[in-house]
Amino acid sequence: AQSVTQLGSHVSVSEGALVLLRCNYSSSVPPYLFWYVQYPNQGLQLLLKYTTGATLVKGINGFEAEFKKSETSFHLTKPSAHMSDAAEYFCVVTPNAGGTSYGKLTFGQGTILTVHP
Amino acid sequence: GAVVSQHPSWVICKSGTSVKIECRSLDFQATTMFWYRQFPKQSLMLMATSNEGSKATYEQGVEKDKFLINHASLTLSTLTVTSAHPEDSSFYICSALGTGTEAFFGQGTRLTVV
Numbered sequence: 001a002q003s004v005t006q007l008g009s010h011v012s013v014s015e016g017a018l019v020l021l022r023c024n025y026s027s028s029v030p031p032y033l034f035w036y037v038q039y040p041n042q043g044l045q046l047l048l049k050y051t052t053g054a055t056l057v058k059g060i061n062g063f064e065a066e067f068k069k070s071e072t073s074f075h076l077t078k079p080s081a082h083m084s085d086a087a088e089y090f091c092v093v094t095p096n097a098g099g100t101s102y103g104k105l106t107f108g109q110g111t112i113l114t115v116h117p
Numbered sequence: 118g119a120v121v122s123q124h125p126s127w128v129i130c131k132s133g134t135s136v137k138i139e140c141r142s143l144d145f146q147a148t149t150m151f152w153y154r155q156f157p158k159q160s161l162m163l164m165a166t167s168n169e170g171s172k173a174t175y176e177q178g179v180e181k182d183k184f185l186i187n188h189a190s191l192t193l194s195t196l197t198v199t200s201a202h203p204e205d206s207s208f209y210i211c212s213a214l215g216t217g218t219e220a221f222f223g224q225g226t227r228l229t230v231v
Contacts, residue, residue, distance in 0.1 A: 032218065041127075041208075042224060044161075044222040044225075049219065051218060090160065090161070100149045100166060102218040102220065103149055103151050103166070103212060103214035103220040104151065104163060104166065105151075105161075105212070107160045107161045108160060109159075
């Protein structure tokens with residue numbers, strides 16, 4: 001079984017400020033971890049993913065996340081927020097169990113990021 | 118990345134009618150597709166796993182007779198919401214898994230039942 005908890009359903013930052021979106025997970029097997037972004041009434045866009053190897057993962061639009069196994073965390077950060085970053089962000093986990101398990105995603109509750117001028 | 122096309126992007130239907138949503142993988146073969154539902158202000162929840170040429174596997178609590186899934190080819194899966202009611206109004210989104218470890222999402226379908 002697996003679950004994802006995103007701390008904070010809403011995060012508000014000023015343009016140019018640091019963005020930190022928190023995510024903790026639980027998984028009975030080694031997980032693959034993802035961050036997706038969703039703009040209003042649109043589909044999901046993959047920001048970044050962790051599968052194996054380097055625990056600091058860089059994604060699109062200047063985002064990065066660090067997999068910390070000891071803390072079961074996968075927090076998303078961006079050094080400087082831009083107005084276009086305003087959206088909803090989902091932390092997602094899937095078991096690294098091969099085959100179709102890679103597609104059975106468990107989503108966190110989502111965090112709505114607001115960026116103020 | 119690979120492209121998944123979902124159609125229609127939005128639909129309004131009358132209560133009691135059926136609605137079909139298509140999910141196509143445009144540039145790769147998807148042996149497995151997944152259907153998710155997102156209620157307002159909530160996260161996405163997996164409804165079912167669809168394998169080409171076989172019956173879909175539904176998650177607990179999802180009515181298989183209401184949400185009919187057909188995966189007739191390696192590039193197409195359809196979700197039919199039968200006898201739709203206002204409580205079925207939601208955002209439905211599909212994803213497709215090829216031979217790799219990443220599933221790709223369609224654009225989603227906003228269903229409103231009036």
